[in-house]
Amino acid sequence: MxxxxxxxxxxxxxxxxxxxxxxxxxxxxxxxxxxxxxxxxGALCLTQKQLAPLIFIPLGLLFSAKIPPPDNHIIHxxxxxxxxxxxxxxxxxxxxxxxxxxxxxKYVYTDSxxxxxxxxxLINTGERVxxxxxxxxxxxxxxxxxxxxxxxxxxxxxIKRYYERHGIYLSGFISQTEQILLIRNPGLYLSLPFHxxxxxxxxxxxxxxxxxxxxxxxxxxxxTIGDRGGIPSELRDRFSETGTAHLLAISGLHLGAIAVxxxxxxxxxxxxxxxxxxxxxxxxxxxxxxxxxVIVYTAIAGFSIPxxxxxxxxxxxxxxxxxxxxxxxxxxxxxxxxxxxVCYPWSxxxxxxxxxxxxxxxxxxxxxxxxxKFNTGTERLVSSIKTTVAASLATLPFIVNSFGILPxxxxxxxxxxxxxxxxxxxxxxxISFITFILSENLAQFFISLDVTLIKLLLTGIENLTKxxxxxxTVPALSKLSTGFYVLTLIAxxxxxxxxRLIFLLPLFTVCFVLTxxxxxxxxxxxxxxxxxxxxxxxNESALFLQLPDGKNLLFEGGFLxxxxxxxxxxxxxxxxxxxxxxxxxxxLILTSVDKNRLDGVxxxxxxxxxxxxxxxxxxxxxxxxxxxxxxxxxxxxxxxxTNINFGDLNIEFIKPKKANIxxxxxPYPILCKLSFKDxxxxxxxxxxxxxxxxxxxxxxxNNLLYLQExxxxxxxxxxxxxxxxxxxxxxPYSLKNxxxxxxxxxxxxxxxxxxxxxxxxxxxxxTFMDEYL
Numbered sequence: 001m002x003x004x005x006x007x008x009x010x011x012x013x014x015x016x017x018x019x020x021x022x023x024x025x026x027x028x029x030x031x032x033x034x035x036x037x038x039x040x041x042g043a044l045c046l047t048q049k050q051l052a053p054l055i056f057i058p059l060g061l062l063f064s065a066k067i068p069p070p071d072n073h074i075i076h077x078x079x080x081x082x083x084x085x086x087x088x089x090x091x092x093x094x095x096x097x098x099x100x101x102x103x104x105x106k107y108v109y110t111d112s113x114x115x116x117x118x119x120x121x122l123i124n125t126g127e128r129v130x131x132x133x134x135x136x137x138x139x140x141x142x143x144x145x146x147x148x149x150x151x152x153x154x155x156x157x158x159i160k161r162y163y164e165r166h167g168i169y170l171s172g173f174i175s176q177t178e179q180i181l182l183i184r185n186p187g188l189y190l191s192l193p194f195h196x197x198x199x200x201x202x203x204x205x206x207x208x209x210x211x212x213x214x215x216x217x218x219x220x221x222x223x224t225i226g227d228r229g230g231i232p233s234e235l236r237d238r239f240s241e242t243g244t245a246h247l248l249a250i251s252g253l254h255l256g257a258i259a260v261x262x263x264x265x266x267x268x269x270x271x272x273x274x275x276x277x278x279x280x281x282x283x284x285x286x287x288x289x290x291x292x293x294v295i296v297y298t299a300i301a302g303f304s305i306p307x308x309x310x311x312x313x314x315x316x317x318x319x320x321x322x323x324x325x326x327x328x329x330x331x332x333x334x335x336x337x338x339x340x341x342v343c344y345p346w347s348x349x350x351x352x353x354x355x356x357x358x359x360x361x362x363x364x365x366x367x368x369x370x371x372x373k374f375n376t377g378t379e380r381l382v383s384s385i386k387t388t389v390a391a392s393l394a395t396l397p398f399i400v401n402s403f404g405i406l407p408x409x410x411x412x413x414x415x416x417x418x419x420x421x422x423x424x425x426x427x428x429x430x431i432s433f434i435t436f437i438l439s440e441n442l443a444q445f446f447i448s449l450d451v452t453l454i455k456l457l458l459t460g461i462e463n464l465t466k467x468x469x470x471x472x473t474v475p476a477l478s479k480l481s482t483g484f485y486v487l488t489l490i491a492x493x494x495x496x497x498x499x500r501l502i503f504l505l506p507l508f509t510v511c512f513v514l515t516x517x518x519x520x521x522x523x524x525x526x527x528x529x530x531x532x533x534x535x536x537x538x539n540e541s542a543l544f545l546q547l548p549d550g551k552n553l554l555f556e557g558g559f560l561x562x563x564x565x566x567x568x569x570x571x572x573x574x575x576x577x578x579x580x581x582x583x584x585x586x587x588l589i590l591t592s593v594d595k596n597r598l599d600g601v602x603x604x605x606x607x608x609x610x611x612x613x614x615x616x617x618x619x620x621x622x623x624x625x626x627x628x629x630x631x632x633x634x635x636x637x638x639x640x641x642t643n644i645n646f647g648d649l650n651i652e653f654i655k656p657k658k659a660n661i662x663x664x665x666x667p668y669p670i671l672c673k674l675s676f677k678d679x680x681x682x683x684x685x686x687x688x689x690x691x692x693x694x695x696x697x698x699x700x701x702n703n704l705l706y707l708q709e710x711x712x713x714x715x716x717x718x719x720x721x722x723x724x725x726x727x728x729x730x731x732p733y734s735l736k737n738x739x740x741x742x743x744x745x746x747x748x749x750x751x752x753x754x755x756x757x758x759x760x761x762x763x764x765x766x767t768f769m770d771e772y773l
Contacts, residue, residue, distance in 0.1 A: 009053075011334040014341075016053050020060020021345050030065035034058055064345035066164075074105045074119035075169045077145050083109035085139040085183075089120065091198050091302040092132055094229035096565065099129040101180070102168070103138065120168045121145060126175040130206070134198035134302070137183040143172035151572050152535045152752025152768050155476070155579030165346030166305075197299045201225045204436050204443075211444055216454045219248065220447065223421065224429035226250045226301035233565050235458075237606065240403050241471045242464050243392065243410025247421045250301045252310040252356040257422030258297050258430065259314050263290040287321040293430065294318070300433050306352045309340045313356070329364050333357065351402055355395050362394025363387050369493045388414045393489060397482050400474055404578040404607070407471045409464045416460050425453050473607050475519045475581045484512035519581055529649060529676050531756040533706060533727045534576060535748035535768070536568050541591075541708045543683065544576070545674075547646050552582065555672070556600070557591035557616075557685055558708060566600025573600070574607055576753070582608075589614045589638065591670055591685045598624050605631055614638045616670050616685065639668060648760060650675045654684075677760025678702060682721065702763045704756065710735060718743065725765065727754050 024030045038058040045052045069075050074084075090102040101123040108117040123140055132138050148171045150159035163169070174180070205227050209217045215235050222228030228248050239245040246253060267286040270276050276285070298311040316336040317329075325332070337357055340347055347353040366372070372383040392410050400406060407413070432446035464470055477485070491505040526548050534542040540558030547553065554573070577585075585608050590597050593615050604610060605627045612634040628635055643652045654671040674681040683706035705723040707714060710731045718726060719740055730749040731739070739745060744765075746754045752768030 008328075008331060008334070010331045010338065012053050013056050014334045014338045016056035017060040017063075017338060017341060018348060020057040020062075021064045021341065021348050022060075023057070024061050024064040024345075025349070027061075030061055034061050034065065037061075060341075060345070063342060069169070070118060072115070072117050073169075074108065074117050074121055074145070077108055077110070077117070078147050078170055079145070080110065081142060081144040083139060083141050084117075084121065084143065084145075085109070085137065086121075088132055088134055088136050088138060090304065091134045091201065091226075092129055094128060094227055095124075096230065096233065098125040098127055099229075100124055101129065101132070101138065101140070103140070106137075119170070120166075122148070122163065122168050122171040124171065124173045125177060125180075126173070127177050129177050129180060130202070132180070132182050133195060133202055135195050139181040139183060140172070140174065141179045141181065143174050143179070145170040145172045147171075152748070153572060153576045154753060154768060155575030155577075156535075156572065157575070162349075165349065194299070194303065198302065200433075200437060201227075201300060201302060204433055207436065207440065207443070208447060211447060212451050215458070216451045219454050219458075220425075220429060220450055222248050223250070223254070223425055224300065224433060224450075226304055226307060233570070233603075237603070238461050238465050241405060241407060241606075242413040242417075242461055243399065243407030243471075244413050244417045244461065245403075246355060247417055249352060250304070250307050250310070251352055252313050252360065253418070253422060254426050255294055255297065255307070255310040255314045257426050259290050259294055259318065261423060261427050262293045263287065263318075266290060284322045284324070287318040291315055291318055296434075297430055300430065305344060305347070306350070309344065309347060309353060310356065312336055312340050312343070313360075330361075333360055333364065351398060354398050358394045358398060359391035362390040365394075365493055366390035369496060384415060384419075385411070388418070397477055397485060401476045404473055404475070404574065405471045406474045409467060409470050413461065413464050417457060420453060420457050425450050425457070428453075473578070473583045473609075474516070475578045475583065478515060478519055481512060481515040481519060484508055484515055488512055527759050529679070529758050529760070531681070531758075532576075532580075533746075533748060533754040533756070534572060535752050536572055536729070538729070539708055540568050540596075541683070541706070542568060542573055543706065544580075547649060549647055551586040551646065552584075553587040553589060554585050555589045555591060555683075556597055557683075558597070559592050559594045559685075560596050564596055566596055566598075566603050568596070569600030569603050573604070577608065584609045584611070586611050587614065588612070591616045591638075591672065593617045593619050595621075602627055605633065612636070614641075617668050638670070648677055676758065679758045679760050679763060680704065681706060682723075683707070701761070702758065704763075715739070725756070725763070 023033070027033050041054050041058055045055050084103065084105050085107040086103040086105040088102060089104040093100040093102075103121050103123060105117045105119055105121055108115045123143060147169065148160045148163045150156055163171070205221050205225055208221050208224075211217075212220065215232060218228070218230040218232070219235075222231055226249075231248060236245065236248065239248055263286050266289050267282055270280075270282045270286055276282065294311060294314050298307050301307040313333075313336040316339065317332055320332045340353070366386055366389075370386060372386060373379040374383055388411050392414065396406075428446050428450050432443050432450065435446060436443035488505065488508040491501045491508055495501040495505060529548060530546040532544040532546075534544065536542050536558070537560075539560060541556065543555040545553040545555070554577075556568070556573070558568075577583075585604070588601065588604065588610050590601065590613070598621050601613070602623055605624075610631065610633050613628060614636045616638055618637050618639075627633075638653050639655070641653055643650055645651075652673040652675070654673060655669065669685055671682065671684040678701035680702070681704040702725075703721070703723045704725045704727065705718065705721055707718075707726070707728045710728050712735065715735060722740060723743055726739075726743050726745045728745075728747060730747050731745065746765070746767065748754060750769070754768075755766050757764045757766075
């Protein structure tokens, strides 16, 4: 045991440091805890030297503790419309529709006064921003700053906590790029090299888009300069479904590929010189020289945090080769992780960090127990399969819990895609950038070569996704499932050395499969109806019903003039369903068929097994018709239906006699009335239309009203209906006093998902925030 501790001492230091970071994450007052435990652990380390590694627990706490904001921090301007001036502390990132600016604020202008300020903000734009580069000084006019807010639903991503870890406490949105004024920073001499590189990054990205077609141009930009915001969501889905999404983000794999290609190339060139062979240890010299292209690629990729982490990891390993300590690779990996967490403690919670280190650990353990050999062609092929399998198995829990899919074609897809991307597209992309600085014509040749390779890559990915078993949708793994999965992997690794584990391996495997199947919600017949009202965006609605007979219904509605590619289905509905253990939707009912809903339904059909779709109108796009036909999904138009019965549950569709639609793009007015014994629920599109007045009546004991938005004319309707419970997104403060005191109000913006459980006679209501707190 002492030999093991001594051999892997850095690993144990890392584990203690990680423990401190985890304690800090779940502790409300880190500084008080640091003050209390530091003397205690210090005294233990002085008296018991073998406990010395424990000192890294308070160090982890110290490095990850949140610093209270000063009096002039930007957080004090939350909710105000101001002008801000500051420095871009990251390169501008593009999105599908606009850009993201990360600004370290120096001044705030409010009421025609300039105030000194500190802190970082994120500014989202409605249009692509061209011009500003890393370390430029910019001024943003008339932006309203808000605390980043995510959606309060089971399975939702905590965007507020994510940005807080990065030191960003406020965000804002501007619709026009004219609100951004660019102020150069000639005095920042130390920043000039970074500014120079980022200027060429921007120009190179524009050059790629000018000389190449979409989506090849977007993928080349992502792989070469780290600008992956322009990649269409549908294409990202294809890569996720084949387990190759990691290829679109510059990470340890890309930096490692650059290091491997240049290390062996430089080593081969150095061996051509007898002079160098006699005076230097060529592998060590090659390792030192390989650091140069690694740092250059890091600069070209924009010095983003994931790329910097990968650069640290790669440089640590190259350093271990130089000093002759590369035999203990697990210690080297632990040192790289330790250095990264010292610089960026919150990286521990980033998916890219976890995937990178999990895959490398998997490969190292595979090599430890099943050595990789590269002497012959057959051995190289077998070793490639081993490394792919090891990386896939090590990252599987993170993939399943983050994306909700089990990519069954991951291993063949990576065996095909990784060599093409890492050993061809990435190095050629780096060469094309360097030649772009010298000659655009020469750069265009290399770009054309990369575009051809990317077309080959896309063809392979597309063909794999067409396979009927390319992937399956699975709910998030429980802690018990994850535990049995880890035990299964350990038994697989150690069975060659400990023969008795061969008897435990089937047991662990069966337990993992059983716990995984248990996570798929198979709802038995009950006497209860469960309704979940999700926290969604403005003018949108999502209601999920779990019926007494075990079936389920998903209602979606709302209307937006701006197209967002089905954001609600991708980022809100899907995580909620997966967290709830739902992979099959019996009935998907759309009270609106605007473009966003149709885009979202396309995504839902790919992700889940949907049995029947009912829509409010027949204006469906061709892609949706094709998807429904391919998946053999039934379809009905509820404009031609009056009601649907599910045992004691009756859903009535009420349409006005004259459908007065102000805009032809808006959904047809429709009122949905759910009746379950003595419980009734009203909701739908244009529910406040006066032509529905004859239908504004409840005849049950428990009456619920679901309104997407509350407006001035809503108060009179609510008073007429006089529901027991009102569920809405948000009630403006000016209208709250006009609410009926006998109506229990729930706001999903505040309460999160509102869940109503009823047997038809009694009603039980719980909210996401009540359970979260």
